[in-house]
Amino acid sequence: MKIMKKSLFCLFMFICSVGLFTSCSDDDPNYSAAIEGEIVGNYKGTLEVKLFGESIGNPIIQKITVSKASNTSIDLSLKNFSFMGIITIPEIKLSNCKLTKNGDTYSFVGTQELETGELSCVINATGTIKNGNIDIDMDIKAVLDGQNQDVDVTYKGARLSGTESSEAKITSFIIENDFVIGSSVIDDANGTITFKVSTNATDEDLSELIPEIMVSNKATVNPESGVAQDFSAGKKVTYTVLAEDGTVKTYVASVDGNILKYSFDEWSDVAQGGTHPYYDPLPANELANPNKGVALLYSVSGYKGDYPVLQEEAGFAGKAVKLITRYTKKQGGFINSPTITAGSLFTGEMVISISSMSKPLEATHFGIPYNKKPLFFKGYYKYTPGEIFREGAKDGSKDNIIEGQIDECSIVAVLYQIEKDDEYLDGTNINSSPKRVAVAYLEDGSAKSEFTPFNLKFNFLPDKSYDPNAKYKIAIVCSASKEGDSFKGAPDSTLILDELEIIGE
Template structure:
């Protein structure tokens, strides 16, 4: 905790020292008209010098060379700008970001301009409100600034002393201009053996990426070096625009680990410049046997971006515009009842600069309708030639928040009658997918562990039944799946596998079986109440997991004197995307995304053999309420064992549910 507080203080001092945050102050008019403008003219420019932060109490005394830009602010005042400010604390760089202080009043004469004291109140998210006082002077082009910050009655001293190196102000970020890929135009090597084939970088070229204000990274590339190749990468190298328009790349000296020269460290010196859009890079590489200097000349850059940055689809049937995951899957939602003929829609793309969109092996022509009734693929190709494919599908906005369990459909592709399983029609699923997994793995587990946890001819955990309140109902049973220890790192088979039914879908996750249940569907109306009917029979022997929710030890249980109970819940939770965000068996009731829960309190009267009705309202979490501007999902989840997600329960516990409904 002390280390955290100390680091936080360091970061605070960096932030405060240059008045990053917007403050509240009184600006006085210095009057003087022509004099004020003359004062302003005499200080506007670019300054270079030492920025020093001192706090003796923490033995902090840091100094670094930096540039500060002084710009005109109106006709009389000035604005100080420090770009991408960072400092090294305990050997680690801490980046504050851009600093911008405006409204600074000037006085004095042109040979000695005073920066009048400016008081601000800084609102810091962690340290609260902090008084800051800024003052200083510029005399004959030399700037001396003093900044006083008060925190917990401690004064923190920050000073800047520097010279005006130019009356011009150019704080442009030239690193952004350099970002791209540069094909090899030519390469020469001095000091190389005659038989060395200059194969690399070759067609792979060299690429610059953005590392911050006027800083670039040189992505890893290969260069021909005896006996074969060496690989080089440079991080956070400074760039600067010279007076002739050339952008220089600062010299970097470092030691690199040998690639072809294994178990040897090589000395690297790297520098260069970019002129008229073409880079010239000087690379010196020295091993114990060779000292080679390369000059790499690149062609004009080609951009490497091949991403869809925004994607919309025009059409009255579109309910939710396309959402995208990190695997370039794209999903959009259409209104309920939309038919195939209505899905010939026009997409609109914003892609990376210089990239193009390909569709059916030709460049997509903007405004052309696409048939989204079937899965479509778009390819984005960069100037360099890199490409990424995006798969686009649609989903119907269904709101499956009322279920009478009268219609069921096969939900897997099994042809063996013992392995077929069914689920309620209309966007509902169950834990039967997990039971199928056990049936399929039974033979292997019997061979490896000597036990088949759940033979294929046994019934599934969730089935349709005529023992209902009306029509049909869902019957959920907690199964005895023996408990088989983890083999080869796969999750253990639990002793108790509860039956569950829910709106959402099931996808087996072998790394963590609790993540197999994907609960909920999009909801854009505020839920008010949750109603339905149920009855219940508790199993005879309750097994409590020794390691709740630990999938590697789900088989380890003990018998306890406890009665099993069911769980029936409706859960409203926030999402960033409807298509890709969900809660699962690990966090349905515990996630901080949960907004409200309607939970059925178990009534032992449900064990009398007759259905009992329930009607419960939604209880909102502290500090949370319905917000129509946010995205939500709503999940209805029923389980035959309340603690089935902890691998605890009683085999043989049976829950019947019918006529479930959320009202809005």
């Protein structure tokens, strides 16, 4: 679970922190009436990011606010910027952008030079506003660690009238089915929807439930109401509500309870239509892996290999997940990358932020809420170690071949206690934290040519026991290279997993 050292998105953080663009003189004409009457307001449109002319992901809907800075200039603000799930910035702000007029088109230009630590860059922003439509181009020339990088951000939007609704809520979620008991519970604060099912409901019974959904006035929801969804084996479905004015809210719907079973039959198409799309196993809000970090390596490090987590069509039952350790050492780009990236999968969240660039193990937020006493961790696996074992480093500065060493896989589940819901363990303490309560661990990580079952008992640590009144999280952590957290392993080591399940009471 390796994250590249630095992200191109740090550029946006510098824009956000400095937020001052200057241009033109103070002799511009007075545009006060036009600014207040034609220009100021909210704009709804799409934003696209390109690196060296290559699109990263799909265009995303964003809302930009234009406000009056003076009689001759405007401010532009983009709040809650989030891209590809890699980084979220509270606000990007272009301040004091001077206006010029040509016919019915207002143009603005801003330039900023930034110098901080190992990064220096020049940001040129140009844009036009005409008849309620806005177009913005940001050309970012940066030097990071002595390497040049070019980032282009484009935005196209239309001015909202101000009467559009900003409410993006699911107001009703009804499933008419004999196995669904009572009414669904919609939690707006946490963005969750849960419903109860009868104890005799089978996975087949829950595989095609049809929710009838009502949303806020003039909002839309995806997936749409009336579309059958698979809620079997603990699967969860994410619904995205888009308000009339572009405000977005997501909800995660699931069966009420802690059924932890992963069949890997359902996958999401990530960055569909992009240059380097990939697939992730569902449910995305419970399972995480290094694919989205590797997605950036194609552009920033010259990486040309495949992703570390792939779909395996021939699983033990249906599809499975394939974890492959990749040789990801920098191959011509401008960002240093890990020598190897172990194929890995875990319950929890992979969080890539500015602070995590130099501390990649802290980006792995292991664990999801669990309110049962775990008894067994079971499933099926096949494993083939790679041929050449390497001792690497997080920035690729080390790449030693260790003769005679054979890679091994790692399959483990850890129950740990929390006080607050936002607590988690990560790659630095999952094996040592005093919060750990019980562990189920596969001792034999050697090669297995056929699907091999495992049924691991949870062993409670000394002086630890299960308290039904306490809060817990459970972390399933699997890797094709058991020393992958130390950047050690053999490229092409392959671990195939299927039908993972936690049995609890």
